[in-house]
Amino acid sequence: MLENISITIGTVNGSGSQSANVILQRAIFRMGVAVVGKNLFPSNIAGLPTWFIIRANTKGYSSIEPKSDIVVALNPQTANEDLQHLKPHGLYIYNSSVKLTRPIPEGCTAVSIDFTKLAGQVVESIKIKKLLTNMVYVGVLCEILGIPQDIINTTISDQFSGKDNVIDMNQKAVQSGREYARQIPELNTSKKLSPSDLNKNKILIDGNTAAALGSVFAGCTFASWYPITPSSSLAENFEMYAHCLLKDDNQKNKFAMVQAEDELSAVCMVAGAGWAGARAMTATSGPGISLMSEAAGLMYFAEIPGVIWNVQRAGPSTGLPTRTMQGDILSTSQLSHGDTRHVMLFPASPCECFDFATRAFNLAEELQTLVFVLSDLDLGMNHWTCKDLNYPTEPIRRGKILNKEALDKVSEFRRYADVDGDGIPYRTLPGTEHPHAGYFTRGTGHNDAAKYSEDPTTFEKLLDRLNKKWNTAKTMVPAPDIDKRTDKVGLVTYGSTHSMIAELRDKLAAQNVECSTLRIKAYPFTEEVRQFIDGHEKIFVLEQNRDGQMLKLLAMEYPYLAGKMKSVLKYDGWPVRAESFVEGVLHGNH
Amino acid sequence: METTKTASPTTNQLGYARNDYVGAKSTLCSGCGHDSITNNLISALFQSSVNPYQVAKMSGIGCSSKTTAYFLEKSHGFNSIHGRMAPIATGAYAVNSQLLSIGVSGDGDTASIGMGGFVHLVRRNVPIVYIIENNGVYGLTKGQFSATADEGSTLKSGEINHFHSIDLCALAIELGCGFVARSFSGDAKQLVPLLRAAFEHNGTAIIDVLSPCITFANHEGSTRSYDATKEHNFPLHELGFVSAKEEIHVDYEEGTVLPVTLHDGSILNLKKIDGREHDPRDAKKALDLLYTSRHKQEFVTGLLYFNPDVTEFKQALELTEKPLSHLPTEGLRPSKEELSKINATFK
Numbered sequence: 001m002l003e004n005i006s007i008t009i010g011t012v013n014g015s016g017s018q019s020a021n022v023i024l025q026r027a028i029f030r031m032g033v034a035v036v037g038k039n040l041f042p043s044n045i046a047g048l049p050t051w052f053i054i055r056a057n058t059k060g061y062s063s064i065e066p067k068s069d070i071v072v073a074l075n076p077q078t079a080n081e082d083l084q085h086l087k088p089h090g091l092y093i094y095n096s097s098v099k100l101t102r103p104i105p106e107g108c109t110a111v112s113i114d115f116t117k118l119a120g121q122v123v124e125s126i127k128i129k130k131l132l133t134n135m136v137y138v139g140v141l142c143e144i145l146g147i148p149q150d151i152i153n154t155t156i157s158d159q160f161s162g163k164d165n166v167i168d169m170n171q172k173a174v175q176s177g178r179e180y181a182r183q184i185p186e187l188n189t190s191k192k193l194s195p196s197d198l199n200k201n202k203i204l205i206d207g208n209t210a211a212a213l214g215s216v217f218a219g220c221t222f223a224s225w226y227p228i229t230p231s232s233s234l235a236e237n238f239e240m241y242a243h244c245l246l247k248d249d250n251q252k253n254k255f256a257m258v259q260a261e262d263e264l265s266a267v268c269m270v271a272g273a274g275w276a277g278a279r280a281m282t283a284t285s286g287p288g289i290s291l292m293s294e295a296a297g298l299m300y301f302a303e304i305p306g307v308i309w310n311v312q313r314a315g316p317s318t319g320l321p322t323r324t325m326q327g328d329i330l331s332t333s334q335l336s337h338g339d340t341r342h343v344m345l346f347p348a349s350p351c352e353c354f355d356f357a358t359r360a361f362n363l364a365e366e367l368q369t370l371v372f373v374l375s376d377l378d379l380g381m382n383h384w385t386c387k388d389l390n391y392p393t394e395p396i397r398r399g400k401i402l403n404k405e406a407l408d409k410v411s412e413f414r415r416y417a418d419v420d421g422d423g424i425p426y427r428t429l430p431g432t433e434h435p436h437a438g439y440f441t442r443g444t445g446h447n448d449a450a451k452y453s454e455d456p457t458t459f460e461k462l463l464d465r466l467n468k469k470w471n472t473a474k475t476m477v478p479a480p481d482i483d484k485r486t487d488k489v490g491l492v493t494y495g496s497t498h499s500m501i502a503e504l505r506d507k508l509a510a511q512n513v514e515c516s517t518l519r520i521k522a523y524p525f526t527e528e529v530r531q532f533i534d535g536h537e538k539i540f541v542l543e544q545n546r547d548g549q550m551l552k553l554l555a556m557e558y559p560y561l562a563g564k565m566k567s568v569l570k571y572d573g574w575p576v577r578a579e580s581f582v583e584g585v586l587h588g589n590h
Numbered sequence: 591m592e593t594t595k596t597a598s599p600t601t602n603q604l605g606y607a608r609n610d611y612v613g614a615k616s617t618l619c620s621g622c623g624h625d626s627i628t629n630n631l632i633s634a635l636f637q638s639s640v641n642p643y644q645v646a647k648m649s650g651i652g653c654s655s656k657t658t659a660y661f662l663e664k665s666h667g668f669n670s671i672h673g674r675m676a677p678i679a680t681g682a683y684a685v686n687s688q689l690l691s692i693g694v695s696g697d698g699d700t701a702s703i704g705m706g707g708f709v710h711l712v713r714r715n716v717p718i719v720y721i722i723e724n725n726g727v728y729g730l731t732k733g734q735f736s737a738t739a740d741e742g743s744t745l746k747s748g749e750i751n752h753f754h755s756i757d758l759c760a761l762a763i764e765l766g767c768g769f770v771a772r773s774f775s776g777d778a779k780q781l782v783p784l785l786r787a788a789f790e791h792n793g794t795a796i797i798d799v800l801s802p803c804i805t806f807a808n809h810e811g812s813t814r815s816y817d818a819t820k821e822h823n824f825p826l827h828e829l830g831f832v833s834a835k836e837e838i839h840v841d842y843e844e845g846t847v848l849p850v851t852l853h854d855g856s857i858l859n860l861k862k863i864d865g866r867e868h869d870p871r872d873a874k875k876a877l878d879l880l881y882t883s884r885h886k887q888e889f890v891t892g893l894l895y896f897n898p899d900v901t902e903f904k905q906a907l908e909l910t911e912k913p914l915s916h917l918p919t920e921g922l923r924p925s926k927e928e929l930s931k932i933n934a935t936f937k
């Protein structure tokens with residue numbers, strides 16, 4: 001049985017290869033094989049190099065490998081460089097139009113195929129032929145990997161559902177690639193995938209779609225956004241699913257969606273909507289997060305609930321808009337001036353993007369604050385094999401809201417009074433018909449009756465209460481996932497970095513380094529995080545940024561443990577690979 | 591024009607006294623134009639029997655933005671951050687369109703830092719009574735020029751404004767706003783009916799109120815001092831507001847009055863002054879009027895433009911009747927079956 005295979009496909013963006021790659025990945029998934037697919041695309045609409053990397057693995061490794069068993073080179077611009085992606089004994093399939101200037105590495109096999117000619121057997125139109133070329137390589141790969149024709153056919157018909165002509169042409173193109181490949185002895189390899197029913201309760205989904213769905217199921221009724229890669233598809237999917245799921249009997253919307261004029265406005269609309277009583281969110285990425293900073297401070301200080309999805313991309317500045325990074329941990333944690341601090345959640349799979357949506361909205365309303373969910377491009381835009389989305393078990397909890405009836409029962413209402421001693425005050429919603437309901441929200445200094453105050457003691461007390469609320473948050477946020485195996489070496493990860501942890505641990509074990517692992521799910525950190533760090537001799541914090549941002553947060557929280565923590569970092573914009581972290585851990589462990 | 595009122599003068603239709611519409615004591619400089627606006631606003635709210643529990647008071651930052659604390663003590667208010675009233679009010683309205691949104695901003699808050707949000711709020715026609723307390727300066731930061739300061743006017747220090755001023759009314763008309771008015775803080779007879787009409791407008795109502803800053807822009811050389819504003823103020827009409835809620839008999843001579851009918855059936859009567867002609871239903875003429883008066887250095891005040899037939903934000907969003915903020919929690923989450931169907935699409 002084939003245990004592991006990686007395939008790299010090099011194409012030109014805007015050529016239609018994206019849908020072909022998605023079909024290929026889904027067909028493999030439908031065979032019952034755990035598969036990841038990473039789209040390495042440029043920040044450009046058409047004409048620049050793009051790669052798609054697929055990895056199928058029976059051990060459930062869910063990150064990619066640095067090199068591939070099969071490389072399909074369709075892009076003449078990069079075909080020669082693409083040779084370097086080959087593993088020893090790899091198979092290199094290239095378009096016959098490619099002029100090879102470099103030698104094929106020893107031990108590797110190269111096969112040239114005239115993809116355009118094969119596509120031409122299906123259709124004459126030059127434009128369609130170009131698109132179908134992609135399906136021809138899908139056909140070739142289907143033959144090599146042993147993907148049954150009925151699986152690829154139904155995947156195609158599902159993808160283009162309703163467009164019979166398109167389905168027919170695509171299926172024929174796959175067929176022609178497959179038949180051609182069958183005649184080439186070099187392509188008749190032992191790289192056949194074995195079908196299984198392991199994916200029975202699994203889906204293939206990207207994190208942004210899951211996050212959007214999660215938000216719908218979390219009771220979110222307001223979303224504003226300003227388009228930015230890699231977060232746009234989160235907002236767009238929310239709108240799409242809301243249109244399907246949130247209609248009244250007259251087909252009117254039980255949600256509002258506003259494409260704002262910029263991120264300053266997008267977050268302010270969330271503030272207005274959260275203040276007025278809806279579950280509100282926005283989705284953005286680095287540059288948008290920077291713009292949102294002033295309003296983020298307002299929401300922290302005036303205690304207004306809201307959720308922001310930060311689908312991180314490679315920064316600083318405009319950076320690499322289509323590459324991934326975990327570069328906003330520090331800046332988001334304290335977004336805005338003064339003593340501002342924000343709750344953050346770190347989903348590590350699309351499934352968890354779905355689950356964390358309910359958690360985020362509940363935390364936002366229960367804590368009356370802004371909650372950030374930090375996803376990233378890899379998690380948000382690539383397709384992952386993961387468990388079925390689970391219907392939320394957590395009910396929708398709106399937190400401490402006093403309605404008319406509740407106000408009748410209290411002698412007074414002071415918006416910012418710490419009645420319960422947990423630092424969390426009560427709020428009322430505008431429109432509550434009660435003489436005590438009204439209060440004045442402000443970003444300026446205020447006393448517990450929400451009146452303007454510059455009194456030094458009142459101000460300190462206010463900041464201290466917000467801190468008390470922060471401590472309460474530590475008991476409410478999700479605890480980390482821990483796998484304790486030793487008290488010597490502990491690996492700390494979060495978010496998409498975690499996708500390589502199983503493979504990394506196996507690689508380290510092969511070098512006789514046994515490791516425990518902890519995956520952080522939230523900031524503020526819960527007690528379990530401290531105990532884990534305390535309970536190991538050496539701690540490696542693995543992340544995708546240059547500055548070891550999570551380690552810095554941990555060191556700030558636990559200065560007395562800072563000495564035992566070391567960073568192992570990768571920040572090249574590519575999805576994580578286990579290999580990138582092996583050296584760092586081994587070296588640091590000496 | 592004669593009107594006969596049936597409501598008693600000390601309490602309104604809801605049984606509230608004028609005093610029920612006041613707020614905290616103002617901390618603005620004594621004589622500040624903004625305080626006059628607050629007073630006129632309180633009168634308008636009282637006279638229109640506005641329900642204090644169904645009001646959202648919105649503002650940004652500035653002396654002007656502070657004034658939302660000085661009226662309607664019982665209402666919810668949101669004194670936000672500099673220049674962001676527009677999007678915050680947009681979000682609040684989207685989730686609770688039953689609230690009467692009253693926004694108070696300054697010329698700095700709107701025409702500079704908040705310009706982006708402002709134009710998009712107007713463009714979306716978010717229903718709000720958007721009052722700009724326009725003094726040509728940044729009051730709260732001690733008197734710098736704002737973007738509405740007239741070209742050639744001076745600061746107290748003698749510094750000259752070399753830049754063209756932004757006319758927020760002309761801009762609003764250009765952006766398709768259906769209710770555009772200018773007024774003067776000291777002109778209760780004009781401002782109160784304008785505000786009452788604005789309460790009934792189904793869309794964004796812009797009222798740019800010239801509001802002298804006594805402390806930083808009341809000197810010779812400022813075109814916005816109290817005296818200069820008064821002198822150059824040219825009211826277009828004498829205004830009379832007739833509420834649909836009250837039984838009122840109005841008698842006037844044929845041809846002298848133009849009645850403007852508002853969304854709820856209330857009427858704003860525009861009576862000609864000194865034979866001045868202005869039909870506020872004509873956008874081109876309104877822009878022309880603003881253009882020529884700018885060059886004559888006059889402030890034409892009154893209802894500049896009115897068009898009730900603009901799609902308001904809630905319609906554009908195709909929202910359900912019940913405010914989103916009032917939807918019962920139980921109904922917010924789609925069913926388990928829906929999720930199973932969705933899971934099936936990712937197989």
Ligand SMILES: Cc1ncc(C[n+]2csc(CCOP(=O)(O)OP(=O)(O)O)c2C)c(N)n1
Nearest residue numbers: 652653654672696697698699727728729730
């Ligand atoms: C982001 C930001 N920049 C600057 C300020 C300082 N600031 C406070 S009020 C103000 C100007 C207010 O002018 P205007 O809106 O005309 O109100 P006025 O005081 O004249 O009524 C400025 C610049 C601020 N609060 N926030």
Ligand code: SF4
Nearest residue numbers: 619622653729803804
């Ligand atoms: S500084 Fe000017 S605008 Fe501010 S309160 Fe004083 S007079 Fe009014």
Ligand SMILES: [Mg+2]
Nearest residue numbers: 696697725727
């Ligand atoms: Mg001003």
